[in-house]
Amino acid sequence: MDLAEMETFYDVMRRQGITRRSFMKYCSLTAAALGLSPSFVPKIAHAMENKPRTPVIWVHGLECTCCSESFIRSAHPLAKDVVLSMISLDYDDTLMAAAGHQAEAALQDTIEKYKGNYILAVEGNPPLNEDGMFCIIGGKPFVDQLRHAAEHAKAVISWGACASYGCVQAAKPNPTRATPVHKVITDKPIIKVPGCPPIAEVMTGVITYMLTFDRLPELDRQGRPAMFYSQRIHDKCYRRPHFDAGQFVEQWDDDNARKGYCLYKMGCKGPTTYNACATTRWNGGVSFPIQSGHGCIGCSEDGFWDQGSFYDRVTDLTQFGVEANADEVGLAAAGVVGGAVAAHAAVSALKNAQRKSQKSKTREEA
Amino acid sequence: MSNSTEYSPLVDADDDDIATASRQTSIYVYEAPVRLWHWLNALAILVLCITGYLIGSPPPTMIISEAAYQFVFGYIRFAHFAAALMLTVFFLGRIYWAFVGNHHSRQLFYIPFWKGEFWREVWHEVRWYGFMESEPKKYVGHNPLAQLAMFLFFTLGITFMIVTGLALYAEGAGRGSFYDILFGWVTPLLGGNSHVLHTLHHLGMWWIIVFVMIHIYVAIREDIMSRQSIVSTMISGTRSFKDDRP
Secondary structure (H helix, E strand, C coil): CCHHHCCEHHHHHHHCCCCHHHHHHHHHHHHHHCCCCHHHHHHHHHHHHHCECEEEEEEECECCCHHHHHHCCCECCEHHHHHHHHEEEEEECCCCCCCHHHHHHHHHHHHHHCCCCCEEEEECECECHHHHCCCEECCEEHHHHHHHHHHCCCEEEEEHHHHHCCCHHHCCCCCCCECCHHHCCCCCCEEEECCCCCCHHHHHHHHHHHHHHCCCCCECCCCCEHHHHCCECHHHCCCHHHHHHCCECCCCCCHHHHHCCECHHHCCCHHHCECCHHHHCECCCCECHHHHCCCCCCCCCCCHHHCCCCCCCCCEEHHHCCCEEHHHHHHHHHHHHHHHHHHHHHHHHHHHHHHHHHHHHHHHHC | CCCHHHCCCCCCCCHHHHHHHCCCCEEECCCHHHHHHHHHHHHHHHHHHHHHHHHHCCCCCCCCCCHHHCCHHHHHHHHHHHHHHHHHHHHHHHHHHHHHCCHHHHHHHCCCCCCHHHHHHHHHHHHHHCCCCCCCCCCCCCCHHHHHHHHHHHHHHHHHHHHHHHHHHHHHHCCCCHHHHHHCCHHHHCCCCHHHHHHHHHHHHHHHHHHHHHHHHHHHHHHHHCCECCCCHHHHCEEEECCCCC
């Protein structure tokens, strides 16, 4: 079966009992979610009605499945729609019914059937130490499966902090040498969708964009879709007025915490974290960490496990071998220099006095 | 009581002193733009260190009014950004002056790395600071050790602070902004996490503070102990010498 014979998204949706009216609503919602103008709604509808569904292979390396858990909780569009209608998820060992040899056969079939046309979605990352033996899929190292599946992929999506940056398993000292996907697969376009996990609507939004427009969304310098990762949590945080006012939570159980003041002093990483949490929020727009009273931990940033405490604003530097933050290191350096200056000044004064007395002595003698 | 006919304003001077004072011994070193830049730059650094420290460790919460009508932390950040952009413009002006000013105005921006003589003089200065030389040499501009320290601590330090600072400013200015286009590449270069950039910028502040401490100390010490004027030279622009030995 080639691509032309495949059903379109619209065909599948209609077959599932979705009305034309609901379908158009879905197209409008998707356009809004992607930040597109209403003129794009008919374009999305046209694409959905005419394009064959794009096959997706979803592989799992070293990960915790939180990306999948997030993905299946997407509300707009419903993950069911994405999984069953929009994309043709031909291989996902977590979601698929098949297991064992059947599952591996499905993977091989999909690769061969859609060479150069499928999207490879990677959840987790390959560990490279000991020839990749720390993550075995179907009796082989995951890194082999990843390379094999990526070889004929049209594009690669790196789901989550694991695939994008390495996440907890790549935190220092990274014993298994867990390595982000873009450092293993270097010859394919790669979209990073970081987060631990990424927001469900962000995940489905990225896939919807790729299927509708048949190209990658615009990426930022770090390869993340700009529409979701071009602003910090801080830039759109509803507690931002308290930050600008200088009204902070000083302790977890103080009145300021109850009043919902800014969590900056409690180590909130919102000012250094690029993600859509503050606008899209989680679980169908119910809440996000800061709204529930806890600072952002910066889970969608590179190496967020190695940035010291989640609860400090100025975090400890691990490079100095002792637990000390920039201020403590700087103050120590300034203290040493200050002491040296004082000692040097004292010796200088002594020497000066000594020279003067010698000079007057020689003058007296003369 | 000395005889009034013998009175001279150099009454406490010996023959050496009179010989020195009778010659013209001051040289115009620091031109007006250099001096103006020095003091404005010092002021900007003072503001930047204070506000920068407060941005890392904010003052205790003040509840003056509803958040919408209160902008305490906003003003602290504004002062930091305003002083930072002024420092940047002043520094660019200072670079311009290195091209059009006298040759002393260029000393800040290079070290004569390949000149053996320079390093021998540096070593002499190190020995002078180590109390191993009884007398320093005379220099019209910076002494070689000062030039080396000025280049490493100040010129490179302030360049690092300007680049990292504008990269941080670019984050607030937003993707595609002027600052992002010019300095947005810095964060990915430093590993991609802007928290790292914040930490390095914070450490840079202490680098500058250590420079300022040493700078002020040696300026005063040299003013007292060396054979030339130092502190007043950055006010009047002229370097005067205390003796006329070579």
